[in-house]
Amino acid sequence: MARNFTGIEGVDVKVISDRNRGALERAQKSFPNILMTHDDREVLRSSHIDAVAIITPISTHYEMARMALENGKHVFVEKPFTTSAAQAEELIELAEKKKLKIMVDHTFLFTGAVKKMKELIDTDVLGKLYYFDSTRVNLGLVQNDANVVWDLAPHDLSIMDYLIEKKPSALAASGVAHINGQEDIAYIVIYFPDKLIAHFTINWLSPVKIRTMLIGGHKKMLVWNDMVADEKIRIYDKGIEVEDKMKSYSLRINYRSGDMYAPKLEQVEALNREAEYFIRCISEDIDPINNGTAGLRVVKLLEAVILSLKSNGSIIVL
Amino acid sequence: MARNFTGIEGVDVKVISDRNRGALERAQKSFPNILMTHDDREVLRSSHIDAVAIITPISTHYEMARMALENGKHVFVEKPFTTSAAQAEELIELAEKKKLKIMVDHTFLFTGAVKKMKELIDTDVLGKLYYFDSTRVNLGLVQNDANVVWDLAPHDLSIMDYLIEKKPSALAASGVAHINGQEDIAYIVIYFPDKLIAHFTINWLSPVKIRTMLIGGHKKMLVWNDMVADEKIRIYDKGIEVEDKMKSYSLRINYRSGDMYAPKLEQVEALNREAEYFIRCISEDIDPINNGTAGLRVVKLLEAVILSLKSNGSIIVL
Amino acid sequence: MARNFTGIEGVDVKVISDRNRGALERAQKSFPNILMTHDDREVLRSSHIDAVAIITPISTHYEMARMALENGKHVFVEKPFTTSAAQAEELIELAEKKKLKIMVDHTFLFTGAVKKMKELIDTDVLGKLYYFDSTRVNLGLVQNDANVVWDLAPHDLSIMDYLIEKKPSALAASGVAHINGQEDIAYIVIYFPDKLIAHFTINWLSPVKIRTMLIGGHKKMLVWNDMVADEKIRIYDKGIEVEDKMKSYSLRINYRSGDMYAPKLEQVEALNREAEYFIRCISEDIDPINNGTAGLRVVKLLEAVILSLKSNGSIIVL
């Protein structure tokens, strides 16, 4: 993040804080002209700083963001926003009162692929959505302070939240914990009005890395494969059409199977774009697409997922 | 099937029955020396026939199989075995009484890939199993008399039933029906003892054809991709090992990432092998691996899936 | 071929000939109503037969085709047409005199992929052609009576001959013989006017099966991958444009990198289409696209390739 922010016109990175002394020393070497401190409160309370980026373990987000906001600083905070909806709501209220910006690091929203998917959905290229099916698996870094849901799901839930305007109505989640007592495999189903269904596979114990999203609409369907170098988004002119004639006793089903095309995607360094956008939101007083409220919506989904996991996969009404 | 059975030593295919006259005429052209009839009861009651193969809509399996068994014929029947566990149990009992064989067409059990997976699990190459994750999606033939579960899930459930010795303890399923009132997308989670979890994605509305299975064990993990021409099974020497030392406060987690290998698979025409095996089971009085009881286990799972779908994804204890 | 021809309206397959008795017996089982003979001359001289399909080793094509033509029969003959241009020319002349059709089995011309490529080139979608690069490699059946050039190159040369209107001006070929004294690996370069270059890699000793063709034009470029199930043809809106302004001293080069699309290809059984086309060419007196002259052009290229191989890769002017 330091590297990203230093490159932006009008931004002056003043200080980097890390509790790990080794990391701080390495940072000093890379940025000999930036101040280093291992006491984050120094930064959060400083009167010479307008904005902070909080890239720390989830459990510390709330305390740090609150201190920053109370001290008049705009806040960029890693995903997931907070560990509870209550915390997120408190921070949002505080930021509003102080007229400060909160931006939650939903980085994927700034990739060429997600932007293209947003455009395809908003311009009705896909038509009425049928399903949204996401897979994010690999041999993951089993963590001690978070399960696979807190680690991986925020990516896909924030993308879903961005792409789908409808409000989800309910969800259910299943999972198991093989390695250290925290779930390392989980499956989530989210129900929307009009029978739109979303599904998420997240797994820290997969031998292969898979990052795909299938989105099916009644006009077109798409596949996003984030593991290939080119043609990450493929749009299929495929579908099923039902002719519902009054006079016929049975439905007539037609299959459509046409061309596929892979649109050229904007080639951007997403984190860089996001950093620039954070600065622009502050200087031009723009409400970010990934503001505290977006962060809150994702945290609410995460809370419901955890609740469902704890109650053996019960449906949680949202 | 006619072509498969005619090729087997000692088998004499006597008669083919089809209620569709066009199909029967085409069959007559291909097999000018085999008798054709549109009345299946003629076959099922004939005293000149030792065994029948029932390749008909699911709803007819029970009646036809019962008539065949009552008339002293061994029965080969397409999957899924029956539409209810009660029917399956009645047929099994009848076959036992009459000392006749029932074989359910779980064709995949006879592929080189499934045989290799069975071998890898049985010889403990994978180690203790963590998960079993199956995906079978494509732009499917939406059917009027069956949903995607009855159509696609029997394949994967019969493979799971064959590979995993443990008895499943519970399951939950979610799904939606977009096209004609029958589910065209479904997700199934099956729980086993010892935290082994199985998961199935089945979808008739996918623009791409995916047929994969990931099986993760504590020693090795494998991926079966049935859509590639070669190297369908890949075995990864990857995993996570936990050192649980008494003296240390925290677990120590080690990642293992070694070679991958793709074993040569037996190149067989599975249906052909299955047909030969059916004849051998009859002539040598062998109890088939895909006998009525195997068919019944799959039907019981299907019944539970349907029940869960109807009760909004509730957990069904098996 | 017997199966393909029997399915065509108005065609009556009278007799199958094979010098191998086992093959003849198997054929009799599949076609109980067709006459079998191991004496091909019986067929070639019969007065009850209008057309023959010659699916035999290359060295026999000329003799059999000549006898068939002399006896008033239209001829369908496997590729390559003959072992020498002189033979091909004699057969063409004979067919013309007798007003009979010759069709050389350049099956690929009847695939959806090659038809699509022909359309893209003829409608100038690709623009001026830069190169044509073909790879056809696998662990091949090393043959005793032909090297890899006679075995594999006719496929790709006949496709090139069909797609590219220009007459090739020269060629050069390199190869080695590792297994049994016949070349099992060869590389061919063919030069056309206007700097269009064609290149062929053929290899019987490859561990993987590769069947690709890259065709680059100044407007668009395409890749044909015949080993994938879907999206065999991919068209890339990519290229390099040179602005050649009078006033500037140096050329200005622009890179274009746009969308990719994979057109839906006609799903046809090529051999079946070709068989139908053969019958239609006879009944409607059409000159086939794959007539004797097309066969002759391919044989001339093969002769030049062999000559270049024998003279250590020397350029052969065509």
Next chain:
Amino acid sequence: MARNFTGIEGVDVKVISDRNRGALERAQKSFPNILMTHDDREVLRSSHIDAVAIITPISTHYEMARMALENGKHVFVEKPFTTSAAQAEELIELAEKKKLKIMVDHTFLFTGAVKKMKELIDTDVLGKLYYFDSTRVNLGLVQNDANVVWDLAPHDLSIMDYLIEKKPSALAASGVAHINGQEDIAYIVIYFPDKLIAHFTINWLSPVKIRTMLIGGHKKMLVWNDMVADEKIRIYDKGIEVEDKMKSYSLRINYRSGDMYAPKLEQVEALNREAEYFIRCISEDIDPINNGTAGLRVVKLLEAVILSLKSNGSIIVL
């Protein structure tokens, strides 16, 4: 390179030189404590410097390397070493006289993939080599001062030179120049004793990026695909065996088709390893595998390729 060398124990990067002022300013920002100059002679003649890295256009290599060597500096120089064999020979002689090291930046030799291939060949896992087939194509940066051969071939020729102990005996090359008068597509065939053949496809006008190498031996064959994230090297237990029995009239050919395995490759940053190796060669007086002589061998091949291109693909004896 500056970043790579600064990280090495015992190395003190003193000065960076670039004739481009913008580049120099950006470098100054990244390395505030390193001296910058736009006059390279200042560096090459400085008495405070032990070694230089020459990362400049090919045409400048010889002059700069000579000045550095004359002034007692070890030289690391980008590939290709020089524009002519005569220049390379002169530099090698000069370095020997002065007891200085020359290292040519054949970076690929330091990748996990090439190291693994070297090991597989040296330990005779592949057996007697049949062929070496390399493809390196993409939509390339058409350059004004070099054709595709000088730009891309040094990579693959240096890999071939490293992997194959035998001395090549002859080569031939074909190419065309579509864009700006310099070849942008070329094909190279290199002959070795014992019928080993090497082949190179290099193309700046390809819509897709391909980086593959197939190496076939009589025991095993391998494919290196540098465009995939994992399993870059795949080793196939496939081959053809000839039984040459005295008593039989014809050869008996057996096909072997066994497992495939993808060995785990060392995950290293190749350039980093190479920089460390350069320093170690100096401090421990080691003769580098990529010394001036290795650079010379590659330049000699490049010269022969250019000669063959100019003489319409004639064979050049080496």
